Amino acid sequence: MxxxxxxxxxxxxxxxxxxxxxxxxxxAPDFEQALQNLVDENRVCIVVNMExxxxxxxxxxxxxxxxxxxxxTKGGDIKLAELTEKVYRVFxxxxxxxxxxxxxxxxxxxxxxxxx
Amino acid sequence: MVTRNAEYKLHIPSQTDNLELIRNFVSGVAKKVGxxxxxxxxxxxxLDEACTxxxxxxxxxxxxxxxxxxxxxxxxxxxxxxxxxxKSFPFxxxxxxxxxxxLAELRVGGLGVYLMKSLMDEVEYHSEPGVKNxxxxxxxxxxxx
Numbered sequence: 001m002x003x004x005x006x007x008x009x010x011x012x013x014x015x016x017x018x019x020x021x022x023x024x025x026x027x028a029p030d031f032e033q034a035l036q037n038l039v040d041e042n043r044v045c046i047v048v049n050m051e052x053x054x055x056x057x058x059x060x061x062x063x064x065x066x067x068x069x070x071x072x073t074k075g076g077d078i079k080l081a082e083l084t085e086k087v088y089r090v091f092x093x094x095x096x097x098x099x100x101x102x103x104x105x106x107x108x109x110x111x112x113x114x115x116x
Numbered sequence: 117m118v119t120r121n122a123e124y125k126l127h128i129p130s131q132t133d134n135l136e137l138i139r140n141f142v143s144g145v146a147k148k149v150g151x152x153x154x155x156x157x158x159x160x161x162x163l164d165e166a167c168t169x170x171x172x173x174x175x176x177x178x179x180x181x182x183x184x185x186x187x188x189x190x191x192x193x194x195x196x197x198x199x200x201x202x203k204s205f206p207f208x209x210x211x212x213x214x215x216x217x218x219l220a221e222l223r224v225g226g227l228g229v230y231l232m233k234s235l236m237d238e239v240e241y242h243s244e245p246g247v248k249n250x251x252x253x254x255x256x257x258x259x260x261x
Contacts, residue, residue: 003136022136024132024135024136024164024168025132025164025168025171025172026132026133026135026136055139057135057161057164057165057168057228057231058165058168058227058228058230058231059168059228061227062227065227086157089157090161090231093231093234093235094215094227094230094231095215095216098216
């Protein structure tokens with residue numbers, strides 16, 4: 001089993017990325033590529049589902065920071081969903097909840113886009 | 117019985133694909149000496165950040181290098197020393213004085229140093245240019261936050 005996997009599901013105008021395993025300096029480029037692919041396809045309404053993400057370091061957090069401005073400029077957003085307590089603590093330590101919409105359930109994040 | 121007067125060492129090539137091994141090493145030792153899950157997670161992340169800095173900054177332009185990790189445990193504290201022989205790291209410059217301001221500016225980078233300082237009780241950086249760089253991080257056993 002690889003240390004990190006990113007799967008994608010497109011549902012209408014929203015794309016969901018499912019992260020699994022460890023998101024560190026070794027695996028962050030895979031996540032970066034997945035986000036870049038979405039931006040290239042102009043699919044900028046993004047939900048990142050982290051239910052199966054067991055670990056994140058600043059290299060992973062840096063990927064979110066690196067894309068958020070560009071994606072919001074294009075009218076989209078990166079919304080976060082289903083974070084485990086361990087992963088949420090790292091986001092919280094850095095004050096990310098101020099900057100990103102974080103939802104308990106993936107569906108809530110998708111609905112938020114539909115509300116406009 | 118918990119062993120609290122010992123030293124554990126890891127000498128490992130400076131590569132991102134070794135980060136998982138490094139985390140497993142430190143979390144194994146932290147568990148052995150009696151830390152709970154929350155502290156183990158903090159220690160593991162702090163060491164990942166220190167080693168990521170070595171890999172991505174100290175040895176950035178070099179083909180290869182090694183990282184020396186030493187964990188020294190006594191009855192009061194858990195000390196991690198991370199040593200490399202690469203370039204000095206602009207540790208002070210990367211300190212984030214105000215996280216709200218940092219986020220407002222949507223800056224990238226420097227989060228690792230902020231995390232290390234938030235997660236551990238003490239973090240010091242010492243560099244002897246051309247000789248070695250060393251990060252020393254401490255977690256006290258009795259510190260309850």
